Amino acid sequence: MREHGVDEDTIIRELKGACARNVPYERVLSSMCTTPHPIAIKAHKEFIVSNLGDPRLFPGTASLEHACIGMLGELLHLPSAVGYITTGGTESNIQALRTARQLKHVDPGKANIVLPESAHYSFDKAAQMLGVSLRRTPLDDEMKADMDAMAGLVDKNTIALVAVAGTTEFGQVDPIPAISKLALDENIFLHVDAAFGGFVIPFMKDPSKYRFDFELPGVMSIAIDPHKMGMSTIPSGGLLYRDERHMKSLEISAQYLTSQVQSSLAGTRTGASAAATYAVMRHLGMDGYRRVVSECMDNTMFLRDSLVDMDIELALEPIMNIVTAKLPDAQSTRKKLCDMGWFVSTTSRPEALRMVVMPHVTRDVIEAFMADLKKIS
Numbered sequence: 001m002r003e004h005g006v007d008e009d010t011i012i013r014e015l016k017g018a019c020a021r022n023v024p025y026e027r028v029l030s031s032m033c034t035t036p037h038p039i040a041i042k043a044h045k046e047f048i049v050s051n052l053g054d055p056r057l058f059p060g061t062a063s064l065e066h067a068c069i070g071m072l073g074e075l076l077h078l079p080s081a082v083g084y085i086t087t088g089g090t091e092s093n094i095q096a097l098r099t100a101r102q103l104k105h106v107d108p109g110k111a112n113i114v115l116p117e118s119a120h121y122s123f124d125k126a127a128q129m130l131g132v133s134l135r136r137t138p139l140d141d142e143m144k145a146d147m148d149a150m151a152g153l154v155d156k157n158t159i160a161l162v163a164v165a166g167t168t169e170f171g172q173v174d175p176i177p178a179i180s181k182l183a184l185d186e187n188i189f190l191h192v193d194a195a196f197g198g199f200v201i202p203f204m205k206d207p208s209k210y211r212f213d214f215e216l217p218g219v220m221s222i223a224i225d226p227h228k229m230g231m232s233t234i235p236s237g238g239l240l241y242r243d244e245r246h247m248k249s250l251e252i253s254a255q256y257l258t259s260q261v262q263s264s265l266a267g268t269r270t271g272a273s274a275a276a277t278y279a280v281m282r283h284l285g286m287d288g289y290r291r292v293v294s295e296c297m298d299n300t301m302f303l304r305d306s307l308v309d310m311d312i313e314l315a316l317e318p319i320m321n322i323v324t325a326k327l328p329d330a331q332s333t334r335k336k337l338c339d340m341g342w343f344v345s346t347t348s349r350p351e352a353l354r355m356v357v358m359p360h361v362t363r364d365v366i367e368a369f370m371a372d373l374k375k376i377s
């Protein structure tokens with residue numbers, strides 16, 4: 001740091017310069033985040049100083065967080081669900097596994113978690129932190145967890161099962177009704193990672209095709225991210241529990257706080273996310289999100305059809321707003337697209353070019369993208 005501070009105009013110029021170097025979302029087909037809804041940005045700014053780590057100092061903000069959990073609980077078929085607004089899917093997944101670890105006492109070093117091969121890498125972080133091992137279940141030919149293999153990996157030291165509703169790479173949904181039954185039969189805690197799919201599936205034309213939430217009796221906790229398809233600001237995640245006692249197992253005594261106990265992972269944590277999430281969920285409502293998802297799905301099918309017209313094979317028919325295209329050398333196509341200012345990602349097994357059709361990926365964006373893709377193929 002400099003000895004003497006710099007004047008405001010200079011700093012604003014520096015900030016604008018840094019901002020201008022960021023990639024505009026209109027060129028990004030690799031991200032699960034998007035430009036937040038304007039009302040979320042407004043609310044975020046309004047609550048920028050509040051700290052939910054000490055909720056009794058910010059009861060107004062705490063009431064917004066409570067209202068968010070109420071709305072998310074309704075969305076996930078359990079209005080009485082409890083939980084809190086996290087920083088995103090990673091924190092929610094870590095906390096859910098920490099809960100499972102608190103609830104079942106297994107000899108140190110022996111605890112394991114059974115989850116699909118496709119589960120997000122945040123579970124690897126959780127496993128390292130908690131000192132538990134991960135048993136990854138192979139996938140079937142549609143990239144869903146193979147049920148028989150999953151059941152075969154469970155033993156007396158299994159503290160949790162994980163299922164994914166909207167996998168990161170392919171947007172696939174695991175057979176969660178069957179996994180819920182396995183969890184009940186074996187009396188194992190089941191966490192569902194719906195960080196992405198949680199704000200997609202309930203708004204699809206036929207949501208009953210992909211049952212994943214608390215209506216399934218074995219599901220004990222769910223991660224659902226407002227900062228992905230919920231159109232809220234970063235960092236906004238949601239962690240919900242069926243049973244208040246489960247969340248209470250995370251409580252740490254914090255006498256010097258006004259609230260006495262804390263169950264969140266972070267101590268000091270922003271209230272801006274709760275305000276932003278409250279604002280956008282209240283403003284859009286169910287029919288607003290249905291419009292968002294319907295537009296994303298129309299654009300997804302437009303991108304899918306444009307690729308098929310070029311004789312490109314898909315790795316999987318789109319389930320949600322993720323398109324995966326099998327190309328002979330997806331990595332080099334990704335690099336060439338990057339040189340043209342387009343950001344896409346690739347999947348590993350099978351190797352494919354991956355495009356996430358977020359709300360900023362409009363029909364115009366797709367047409368411009370396809371024109372450039374044609375030039376390099």
Ligand code: 0PR
Nearest residue numbers: 031032033088089090091120167168193195196
């Ligand atoms: N669970 C699932 C199913 C996810 O897809 C992700 C993130 C997480 C959990 C973790 O969420 P947080 O990153 O909010 O903690 N999936 C994306 C990914 O890893 C996140 C992302 C978003 C990556 C925007 C890049 C990007 O530009 O690919």
